[in-house]
Amino acid sequence: MARRYWNIKLEEMLEARVHLGHKIKQWNPKMSPYLYILAKSKEKVLAKRKEKVLAKSKEKIKILAKSKDKIKVLAKRKEKVLTKSKEKIKILAKSKEKILAKRKEKIKILAKSKEKIKILAKSKEKVLANSKEKILAKRKEKIKILAMRKYHLINLVITARFLSEACDLIFDAASRGNQFLIVGTKEGVADLVARAAIKARCHYVNKKWLGGLLTNWSTTEKRLHKFRDLKIKQKMGRLKHLTKGDTTKLKRQLSHLQAYLGGVKYMKRLPDIVIILDQHKEYIALRECITLGIPTICLIDTNCDPDLVDFPIPANDDARSSIRLILNKLVFAICEGLNEFNK
Numbered sequence: 001m002a003r004r005y006w007n008i009k010l011e012e013m014l015e016a017r018v019h020l021g022h023k024i025k026q027w028n029p030k031m032s033p034y035l036y037i038l039a040k041s042k043e044k045v046l047a048k049r050k051e052k053v054l055a056k057s058k059e060k061i062k063i064l065a066k067s068k069d070k071i072k073v074l075a076k077r078k079e080k081v082l083t084k085s086k087e088k089i090k091i092l093a094k095s096k097e098k099i100l101a102k103r104k105e106k107i108k109i110l111a112k113s114k115e116k117i118k119i120l121a122k123s124k125e126k127v128l129a130n131s132k133e134k135i136l137a138k139r140k141e142k143i144k145i146l147a148m149r150k151y152h153l154i155n156l157v158i159t160a161r162f163l164s165e166a167c168d169l170i171f172d173a174a175s176r177g178n179q180f181l182i183v184g185t186k187e188g189v190a191d192l193v194a195r196a197a198i199k200a201r202c203h204y205v206n207k208k209w210l211g212g213l214l215t216n217w218s219t220t221e222k223r224l225h226k227f228r229d230l231k232i233k234q235k236m237g238r239l240k241h242l243t244k245g246d247t248t249k250l251k252r253q254l255s256h257l258q259a260y261l262g263g264v265k266y267m268k269r270l271p272d273i274v275i276i277l278d279q280h281k282e283y284i285a286l287r288e289c290i291t292l293g294i295p296t297i298c299l300i301d302t303n304c305d306p307d308l309v310d311f312p313i314p315a316n317d318d319a320r321s322s323i324r325l326i327l328n329k330l331v332f333a334i335c336e337g338l339n340e341f342n343k
Contacts (some may be wrong), residue, residue, distance in 0.1 A: 174337020
């Protein structure tokens with residue numbers, strides 16, 4: 001099998017979030033060769049970050065406590081000064097009434113200043129308490145964010161290598177006139193699957209995988225034959241001549257068959273290669289391919305089992321951008337192979 005250049009760029013894969021895997025708890029140990037950062041190393045990094053954040057917050061709390069102690073010392077000094085001034089006023093009051101009057105006025109002024117000092121002290125305490133709470137809240141949020149970042153990262157160099165190998169395989173298969181089936185039944189990916197399959201002129205399933213679609217091929221052929229007959233009748237206008245009850249029944253059957261078999265209506269034999277976009281979601285389809293010995297190309301995320309697939313592509317199978325990028329590369333390879341076949 002000759003190697004070809006498929007213009008696979010690491011920058012594009014980064015932008016498409018191909019490297020983002022699942023959380024550490026949701027991973028499959030068999031995926032360790034395809035990962036960039038493993039669980040143990042990530043946990044150590046997160047633990048160190050948490051320790052640093054906690055140490056900084058403790059230091060700030062100590063500084064706040066020291067400032068609070070200083071305010072208390074100043075308040076005590078002011079109280080001593082006030083008591084001394086009161087004693088002096090008493091001595092002067094005995095000698096002169098005028099001086100007493102003046103001293104009384106001064107005492108009133110001092111009392112007002114004392115109240116102001118108390119108010120200031122209370123306000124400072126409130127400010128310090130609020131700032132302490134805010135600092136602690138911010139630190140807690142940061143710790144939560146760090147704890148949330150327990151995700152595996154897929155090694156994009158390995159992804160690029162496996163994707164190019166899959167493209168080479170698809171190109172060779174398409175150049176020999178082999179049939180392909182694309183399977184992707186997620187809600188956010190259904191339109192991408194349909195567009196890609198139509199562009200590559202291959203079969204697809206994007207609504208729901210009917211159990212036994214491949215393993216019970218004889219019944220599937222009967223359903224497809226019935227579906228094609230109903231389509232012909234609808235085009236020729238034969239359904240109009242039937243009763244209302246019969247027409248409604250047939251229309252329901254048509255809509256049901258269109259939804260589940262619309263992408264495989266022209267499939268006359270089992271496919272040569274099946275492209276699966278999510279191992280967990282399309283597990284029934286994968287099991288059918290394994291029982292029939294049909295080669296599979298599958299996107300495998302960090303929670304998947306690569307041993308079940310013939311040609312795995314380690315990539316994020318949840319992000320629409322990631323699936324679009326990989327589908328585009330595979331479809332381009334199919335189109336190039338078909339051009340070679342038609343020459």
